[in-house]
Amino acid sequence: MKFVTNSYSLAKETKEILQENGIHLNKKLGQNYLIDDFKRKKIISFGELNKDDIVLEIGPGIGTLTIELAKKAKKVIAIEQDLNIFNILKKRLDNENIQNVELIHGDAVKIDFPKFNKIISNLPYQISSPITFKFLEYDFDLAILMYQKEFARRMKVKLNTKDYSRLSAMLYFKGNFEFLDDVSPESFIPKPKIDSTVIKLTPKNIPIDLDIINNQYKKICKALFQHKNKKIRNALIDSRHEIGYSDKKELKSLLNNLVKVEPDLEAFLSRRTITMAPKEILSLTKILKAIVR
Numbered sequence: 001m002k003f004v005t006n007s008y009s010l011a012k013e014t015k016e017i018l019q020e021n022g023i024h025l026n027k028k029l030g031q032n033y034l035i036d037d038f039k040r041k042k043i044i045s046f047g048e049l050n051k052d053d054i055v056l057e058i059g060p061g062i063g064t065l066t067i068e069l070a071k072k073a074k075k076v077i078a079i080e081q082d083l084n085i086f087n088i089l090k091k092r093l094d095n096e097n098i099q100n101v102e103l104i105h106g107d108a109v110k111i112d113f114p115k116f117n118k119i120i121s122n123l124p125y126q127i128s129s130p131i132t133f134k135f136l137e138y139d140f141d142l143a144i145l146m147y148q149k150e151f152a153r154r155m156k157v158k159l160n161t162k163d164y165s166r167l168s169a170m171l172y173f174k175g176n177f178e179f180l181d182d183v184s185p186e187s188f189i190p191k192p193k194i195d196s197t198v199i200k201l202t203p204k205n206i207p208i209d210l211d212i213i214n215n216q217y218k219k220i221c222k223a224l225f226q227h228k229n230k231k232i233r234n235a236l237i238d239s240r241h242e243i244g245y246s247d248k249k250e251l252k253s254l255l256n257n258l259v260k261v262e263p264d265l266e267a268f269l270s271r272r273t274i275t276m277a278p279k280e281i282l283s284l285t286k287i288l289k290a291i292v293r
């Protein structure tokens, strides 16, 4: 696909809007704004939008993606945490008479999302992990998301590496993803110190084990991945609160009793989290199911 780009004017426009409003971008809120029109067009085209789509955008900033998304979709729901930035975008939308954007002020990690079917966002990197877990709780057709490159790499299951994470173990059963494009620091102001990657995420439907994955497997992963290099027995005991226990002795004795009746359990308990493939964690979960609260 050919893109007609106008990166110079997007950079100029962004700087002017920020300057006019006396804004100094805030690192802590992940405020690195896209100024590369070529990348903007690409991200939007990845979303394959049509006039039936309701798009969720987390962190719209001054509307760099939002305004273009609104031209192509039925509606955009945009959630921005920074009140000054929210007000700038609100004014821009009013001035341009754009009426199909529902702009919400707040922390996207804490707010329940209204109904949507696609997500397109250049995410604030400090919330990458909680917001991705939150997306997985919703039903949607596809998500086009920009992450820090390192973070995106951790989505793929890589046993015995530091990149193997709770996120990869959850995504293995809950999402399909595809790396679409890399974006260099030059495409933003201010320039971040890291590279970025755009990915496509689609929910995986696995009706058979969905219930156990959304419940006990999720809790077990939460406990185990807090201690990736520990043996499973110790990881479970040390993070017992994640599976509903405060009393160390109680959990220890339940595990010891279970070992007597479940021949495969002892072998699992002696392994380290980092060596356990998601399917093995699921087998372990099925054994532990009755004692996970």
Ligand SMILES: C[S@@+](CC[C@H](N)C(=O)[O-])C[C@H]1O[C@@H](n2cnc3c(N)ncnc32)[C@H](O)[C@@H]1O
Pocket: 029, 030, 031, 032, 033, 034, 035, 058, 059, 060, 061, 062, 063, 064, 065, 079, 080, 081, 082, 085, 106, 107, 108, 109, 122, 123, 124, 125, 127
């Ligand atoms: C990486 S910038 C992206 C801005 C714009 N979409 C772009 O592409 O240039 C992330 C935006 O998310 C906002 N933000 C940060 N934390 C947030 C949160 N918890 N909920 C909603 N917005 C948040 C920041 O204020 C910032 O405007």
